[in-house]
Each structure stands twice: as structure tokens, then as C-alpha cells.
Amino acid sequence: MSTEARTMDTSASVRPEQRWERAVPVYGFPIVTPFFLCLVVLTMIALVLTAYRELAGLGPVSGMNDAYGWGIWKTFNVMVMTALGSGAFAVGIAAWVFRRKKLHSLMRMALLTSFLAYACGLLLLGIDAGRPWNFYWIVFPWKWNMHSPLAEVAICMSIYAMIPLAVENLPPLLERLWYFDSRLRPSVEKIERRLHSVFPWVIAAAYLLPGMHQSSLGALMLLAGERVHPLWQTPFLPVLYLGAATFMSFGCVAGTTMLCCLIWKRAMDMEVLDDAAEITQWLIFGWAGLRIVDILFRGAFGTAFAFDRFAAVFWLEMLTTLGGAVLLRRSISTHETDKMFLGYILSSVGGMVYRFSPTTLAFRPNPQALYFPATIEVLVSLGFIALGVAGFLVAVKRLAILPAPLYVWHDMASYFRFRRPYIRWTGYFKYGHFGEDETLANNPD
Amino acid sequence: MAITRRELITTIAKTGGTAAVAVTVGTQALHAETVPIPSAAVGLLYDATICIGCKACVAACAEANDTPPDTRVDGLHQSPTDLNELTRNVIKLYKPTDGTPASFVKRQCMHCLDPACAAGCPFQALSKDPQSGIVTWTADKCIGCRYCTITCPYHIPRFQWQGYNPRVTKCELCNHRLEKGLKPGCTSVCPTGAVIFGPRTVLLTEAKRRLKENPGRYAENKVYGETDNGGTQSLYLSHVPFEKLGLPELGEESVPARTLRWQRRFYQYFALPAVLYIGLVQIIRNSLKGHEEEAHERERQTGLRAQL
Numbered sequence: 085m086s087t088e089a090r091t092m093d094t095s096a097s098v099r100p101e102q103r104w105e106r107a108v109p110v111y112g113f114p115i116v117t118p119f120f121l122c123l124v125v126l127t128m129i130a131l132v133l134t135a136y137r138e139l140a141g142l143g144p145v146s147g148m149n150d151a152y153g154w155g156i157w158k159t160f161n162v163m164v165m166t167a168l169g170s171g172a173f174a175v176g177i178a179a180w181v182f183r184r185k186k187l188h189s190l191m192r193m194a195l196l197t198s199f200l201a202y203a204c205g206l207l208l209l210g211i212d213a214g215r216p217w218n219f220y221w222i223v224f225p226w227k228w229n230m231h232s233p234l235a236e237v238a239i240c241m242s243i244y245a246m247i248p249l250a251v252e253n254l255p256p257l258l259e260r261l262w263y264f265d266s267r268l269r270p271s272v273e274k275i276e277r278r279l280h281s282v283f284p285w286v287i288a289a290a291y292l293l294p295g296m297h298q299s300s301l302g303a304l305m306l307l308a309g310e311r312v313h314p315l316w317q318t319p320f321l322p323v324l325y326l327g328a329a330t331f332m333s334f335g336c337v338a339g340t341t342m343l344c345c346l347i348w349k350r351a352m353d354m355e356v357l358d359d360a361a362e363i364t365q366w367l368i369f370g371w372a373g374l375r376i377v378d379i380l381f382r383g384a385f386g387t388a389f390a391f392d393r394f395a396a397v398f399w400l401e402m403l404t405t406l407g408g409a410v411l412l413r414r415s416i417s418t419h420e421t422d423k424m425f426l427g428y429i430l431s432s433v434g435g436m437v438y439r440f441s442p443t444t445l446a447f448r449p450n451p452q453a454l455y456f457p458a459t460i461e462v463l464v465s466l467g468f469i470a471l472g473v474a475g476f477l478v479a480v481k482r483l484a485i486l487p488a489p490l491y492v493w494h495d496m497a498s499y500f501r502f503r504r505p506y507i508r509w510t511g512y513f514k515y516g517h518f519g520e521d522e523t524l525a526n527n528p529d
Numbered sequence: 530m531a532i533t534r535r536e537l538i539t540t541i542a543k544t545g546g547t548a549a550v551a552v553t554v555g556t557q558a559l560h561a562e563t564v565p566i567p568s569a570a571v572g573l574l575y576d577a578t579i580c581i582g583c584k585a586c587v588a589a590c591a592e593a594n595d596t597p598p599d600t601r602v603d604g605l606h607q608s609p610t611d612l613n614e615l616t617r618n619v620i621k622l623y624k625p626t627d628g629t630p631a632s633f634v635k636r637q638c639m640h641c642l643d644p645a646c647a648a649g650c651p652f653q654a655l656s657k658d659p660q661s662g663i664v665t666w667t668a669d670k671c672i673g674c675r676y677c678t679i680t681c682p683y684h685i686p687r688f689q690w691q692g693y694n695p696r697v698t699k700c701e702l703c704n705h706r707l708e709k710g711l712k713p714g715c716t717s718v719c720p721t722g723a724v725i726f727g728p729r730t731v732l733l734t735e736a737k738r739r740l741k742e743n744p745g746r747y748a749e750n751k752v753y754g755e756t757d758n759g760g761t762q763s764l765y766l767s768h769v770p771f772e773k774l775g776l777p778e779l780g781e782e783s784v785p786a787r788t789l790r791w792q793r794r795f796y797q798y799f800a801l802p803a804v805l806y807i808g809l810v811q812i813i814r815n816s817l818k819g820h821e822e823e824a825h826e827r828e829r830q831t832g833l834r835a836q837l
Contacts, residue, residue: 105827106836141692144691153688180813180817181812212674213673213674214672214675215668215672218654221670229651231789233789292806319788
């Protein structure tokens with residue numbers, strides 16, 4: 085693809101037929117594929133093992149022990165995966181608060197990935213809790229320990245995923261209802277109007293809450309004190325955790341979108357992707373700068389040159405994030421999508437290593453302590469990630485999530501008109517086919 | 530003319546912002562940061578120089594708390610290797626290979642004046658009694674998150690890894706015995722008086738008397754727990770460095786006060802988040818207006834329903 089890409093580079097602007105103008109479902113592909121079935125099987129295995137875990141306790145199913153009280157369910161599925169799923173926060177702030185208007189075309193992807201990452205993370209948080217039935221205290225605010233970072237995380241994360249994030253994900257669902265049956269249209273439009281009137285309050289909460297709990301995730305390890313290696317333990321942990329979440333989620337949203345475009349053969353809007361890459365690289369440089377300045381000021385930089393696993397993890401993290409940022413930077417002007425994709429992957433992996441370190445890789449409760457996840461633990465963790473991926477596949481194939489040029493919408497309309505004419509019999513498009521003038525459908529006279 | 534909603538929100542954001550920043554930064558010390566010594570603080574004084582390591586206290590502790598003896602090492606003797614879900618109190622031996630003096634150490638909850646476990650506990654399952662200062666665990670409030678095992682600088686609370694109804698085990702200073710006028714199990718059986726029970730002030734005076742009467746006998750010539758980690762109610766005297774006994778050097782400020790200062794200030798009265806929220810609403814209200822107009826413009830151009 086490189087020669088083609090290079091020739092395309094010379095044209096400064098993006099061809100208009102590549103511009104993302106509308107979210108279009110991935111039509112013409114079956115939902116049930118071998119890969120999808122694998123995901124379902126993984127999820128089923130995880131559910132069965134979860135039932136076993138609830139009866140047997142945490143010890144028999146996990147590698148957790150007295151020294152490492154937290155395993156990958158918390159430290160990977162919650163701390164790392166929700167950082168990847170902070171797209172609704174980071175991309176949203178860029179689009180709505182800083183008004184980078186091009187990023188609006190990525191918003192539905194961001195909202196969906198966020199919702200799935202948070203939902204699966206929260207499910208696993210409930211499974212990881214030893215006494216989950218006591219979660220009902222969450223409805224009595226006067227019983228909260230307001231100064232506990234963990235209370236902040238648990239309460240704020242559940243509220244965020246269940247209210248603002250869920251509400252923000254309603255428009256694609258309502259849109260599908262609108263197209264599904266013309267008789268539903270008046271009530272759907274009524275709901276939409278109500279939704280739009282509360283949107284500023286919902287969207288603002290959707291930025292405040294993740295800002296609070298993504299930073300509190302970092303604050304969790306402040307109380308662990310010196311048991312976290314000095315390269316990671318810093319009063320700036322909350323800020324650094326939040327910063328890592330922003331660039332990781334940009335990588336997740338833009339990278340996933342690119343991957344989807346590749347798989348389902350959609351055009352890539354390089355104007356939008358350039359904008360995202362531009363923001364991501366500055367986020368990474370800013371984050372890495374703060375991280376290094378903080379280490380230098382605390383005088384912990386010497387430990388980075390010790391010949392041990394902590395130094396290795398640190399350099400792995402630094403090289404992947406900064407390498408990713410450099411790749412992104414170089415891909416912006418040349419429109420080399422392979423470099424850009426690799427840049428997103430590398431920087432996200434670096435961020436994941438960072439978010440995973442204070443609780444696990446760089447956590448040293450005592451010299452003899454060891455933690456390695458047990459097989460069941462890994463299977464459950466994978467199963468809940470598989471659940472999220474499966475949910476994603478269903479959603480992009482049934483809802484208008486993935487951005488595309490305008491002609492894809494018309495293609496989809498003709499696809500359904502000619503391949504599935506029976507849809508008309510169900511009253512699917514009473515006022516004409518979609519892809520034709522849909523405003524007429526609103527006002528038939 | 531009546532004030533518009535926009536003006537109202539902007540005014541709230543401006544005045545509230547100043548006030549919130551003032552509350553966050555200007556407050557000298559938050560209520561949560563000041564460490565009051567409970568009015569009737571009780572505690573233990575353990576003197577490692579007197580302890581003979583007979584482990585009578587380990588057995589007495591299990592008996593007093595009605596826990597089955599931990600015989601998992603050899604299936605015969607009650608010999609816990611460390612604190613665990615059956616063991617609230619354990620005697621360990623520090624024996625260096627370089628010929629310097631060895632020492633026994635009794636490990637149980639320190640009952641910190643500002644306990645990190647309670648500071649981190651999301652629903653106050655671990656709480657400090659305002660009178661006696663005993664840190665207790667309440668089964669009804671614990672969600673089993675195990676954050677206490679991460680936060681405790683002395684690594685005391687232990688989680689039960691087996692079973693569907695796990696519990697957190699830690700020394701609660703036999704508060705059920707104290708109610709009956711009895712002493713904690715460990716102090717009631719100690720044959721040498723290495724561990725004694727009493728009000729914290731009395732214990733502190735006694736410890737200082739021993740330091741004064743036996744110069745050179747005790748390491749660092751100090752009582753561990755007088756000020757360490759903001760002060761603890763279990764006090765230690767030792768002839769070997771405290772760090773070797775698992776009592777780390779934590780400074781005079783308690784761990785929660787030192788590490789959560791900014792976290793606590795940010796959330797004080799929820800002032801700063803509330804102001805941030807109002808400001809965000811205002812910005813997004815404006816963005817949304819422009820965005821909706823553009824969407825409807827595109828709807829007119831393309832004839833396709835607007836996607837917001």
C-alpha cells in the first residue's frame with residue numbers, strides 16, 4: 085500500500101468522497117462469525133468460572149495472596165481497560181469543550197468503547213469483591229467514606245457508567261428505532277427532544293466523573309507508600325493516571341476505528357485521523373514530560389539505571405509511549421496509516437504498562453512476595469474482555485456507530501432495498517426508503 | 530429584566546470558583562487531617578527485651594477470639610507462620626546471620642491514631658472507636674475489596690481467601706472481653722509481662738520510665754508508636770532496630786495525612802468538583818447549540834436525518 089499511500093500524500097487535502105460525514109452500520113456482514121462464536125465461548129467459560137468463584141472464594145481461583153491483595157481483575161480489567169475506555173472522556177472533551185469539531189465523527193465510537201469497557205470492568209469489580217452483597221451501601225451517601233479514593237472510584241465509576249455514559253449512548257439506539265418502524269417515530273422524536281434538553285447536564289457529568297475517578301485510581305496507590313517503587317510512587321500519581329487515560333483512550337478510539345475501516349473496507353478520513361494523532365502525540369509528550377520531571381525532582385532517576393525488573397518495566401513503558409508518539413508525529417503529514425496505527429498501538433501499550441505498574445509490576449509488598457495470575461483468573465479476565473468485544477461487534481453491525489463517507493449510507497439503502505425487499509412488508513420504511521429524502525418522512529405533507 | 534439562566538450559571542461559576550479554590554487551598558488543616566487522640570485510648574505495650582517467645586499469647590488469642598488453631602504447617606501444632614485469616618496475633622523471630630542480637634516480635638494491629646485502613650475503607654467497615662480508639666471490622670459494611678491489605682503500612686488486616694463469605698481478620702484488642710472487664714487474651718497469659726495492656730498514656734509513661742532506667746538497653750532510645758505514623762496505640766520497645774521487626778520508619782505524620790492531602794482537599798465539601806461541573810455545563814451548552822445548528826444544516830443539504 086505504501087506507493088499508493090505516498091502518491092496520495094501529495095494531494096494536500098482529503099478527497100471529498102473520503103470525508104466521514106455520517107455514522108453508518110456495518111451492513112452486509114453476518115453477526116455470527118467463527119470469531120464471534122469464539123468470543124461467546126470465552127464469555128460462557130468466564131460465566132461458569134464466575135459461578136465457581138462465588139462458591140469457592142477468591143483463593144482457589146486466583147493467584148492473589150496476603151501480600152498481593154489485588155489481582156488482574158482489578159489491576160488489569162479495571163485500572164487498565166477503563167483507561168483504554170476513557171474515550172468518551174478524552175475525545176469528548178476535545179470535541180465538546182475544546183471544540184475540535186472534526187472529532188465529532190469519532191464520538192459514537194468513543195462512547196460505545198467507553199461504555200463496554202466500563203460495563204465489563206464494573207462487572208468484574210463486582211466479581212472481585214469478596215462480599216459483593218454489601219454494595220447496597222452505595223445508595224446511602226452518609227455511609228460513604230468521602231475521603232477514601234476507593235469509595236470515590238467505586239461510587240463514581242458506577243454512577244458514570246449507569247447514568248451519563250448510558251444516556252450518551254442512547255441516540256444510536258433511538259435512531260435505529262426511528263428507522264425501524266414509522267409508527268414509533270413521534271414517540272422517538274419526543275424522547276430525543278427531552279434527551280437534547282438534558283444533554284448539557286449529562287455531558288458535563290460525563291466529563292467531570294471520569295476525571296474524578298480516573299485520577300482517584302492513581303490516588304489508590306498513594307496510601308501504599310513506599311511499597312510502590314520510587315519510579316512510580318509520587319504525589320502526582322492521580323494526574324499521571326488521568327494523563328495516561330487520555331492518550332490511551334485516543335489510541336483506543338482512533339486505532340479501533342482504523343482497524344474497523346480496514347476490516348470492513350471503509351474509507352479513512354485522514355483529516356479526522358490527523359487531528360486525533362496530533363492531539364495524541366501532544367498528550368503523550370506532555371505526560372512523559374511531567375513524568376520525567378517528577379522523577380528527576382524526587383531524585384529517583386538513579387533507580388532507572390539499576391539492573392532490575394523495575395528499570396526494565398520503566399524503560400519499556402517510556403520507549404513504547406515515546407516511540408508511539410514519534411510514529412504518530414511522523415504519520416501526520418505523510419498520511420501513512422500503517423505508521424499511525426502502529427503509533428497508536430505502541431503508545432497505548434506503553435500507557436497500559438504504566439497503569440498496570442504501581443499495583444502489580446512495581447508493587448513490592450515484601451521481598452519474598454510473588455503474584456502470578458492463575459489460569460481461572462486469566463480465563464475470567466479474558467472472558468469479560470471477550471464480552472466487551474462481542475458487544476462491540478453486535479453494536480457496530482446493528483447501530484450507526486462507525487463513521488463513513490456519505491455514499492456508504494446510500495449504498496446501504498440500496499443494499500437493503502434490493503437484497504432485503506421483504507423489510508418493506510414490515511413497515512420498515514413507510515415513508516420511503518432510507519437513503520432517500522428522509523426529511524420528508526418527518527413532514528409527509 | 531429577569532436574570533437569564535445563562536447569567537445565573539456564569540455568576541455561580543465565577544463566585545463559586547473563587548470560593549471553592551479558597552476552600553481547597555486556603556484551609557490550614559482539614560478535619561480529616563487532624564489526629565485527635567481518643568479520650569480513653571487503650572493499647573498494648575510490647576517489650577521485645579522481655580519476651581521469651583513462648584507463644585502463649587498466640588494460643589490465648591485464638592481461644593479468646595474463638596478461632597480454630599492454625600495447624601496448617603505440620604497438622605499437629607498451632608504454629609502460624611504469619612498473621613492470617615485464623616491468626617490475629619503472632620510471635621515471629623528475627624535472627625540475623627551476622628551474630629548481632631536476635632529478637633522475638635509480637636505482631637498484631639497497631640491501632641493507629643490515624644489508621645490508613647480506615648482512611649481507605651470505602652464504606653467505613655473498618656472504623657476507629659472514638660472512645661477506646663480500637664480499630665474494628667464490621668462484617669455488614671465490608672464489600673471485601675481488600676484495600677485495607679494494600680494500605681496498612683504494617684500489613685495487619687488479612688483477608689480470608691477461601692469460601693463464599695470471606696471475612697477480614699485483625700486484632701480488635703479483644704473488645705468483647707474488655708466489655709466484660711477482662712484484659713485482652715494475649716496480655717492475660719503473658720508469663721513475663723512482655724506485653725501489657727492499659728490506657729495509652731499509662732503505657733507511654735511506663736515505656737519512658739524503662740527507657741530512662743535502662744540507658745543503652747533499647748534501640749534508638751525511643752518508644753515505637755509514640756509519634757510514628759501519627760502515633761499508634763500499640764507501643765513497642767526493642768533492643769534491635771525496629772525496621773528489622775517489621776515496624777518501618779514512617780515519619781511523624783500519619784500515612785493518610787501525608788499522602789491524601791490534596792485528594793482530600795479537592796473533594797472537601799465537594800466544592801471544586803461542583804464548580805467545575807457548572808463551568809462545564811455552560812461551555813457544553815454553547816458547543817451543543819452550534820453543533821445542533823450544523824447538524825440541521827447538513828440535514829437540509831443531504832436530505833438525511835441529522836445524527837447528533
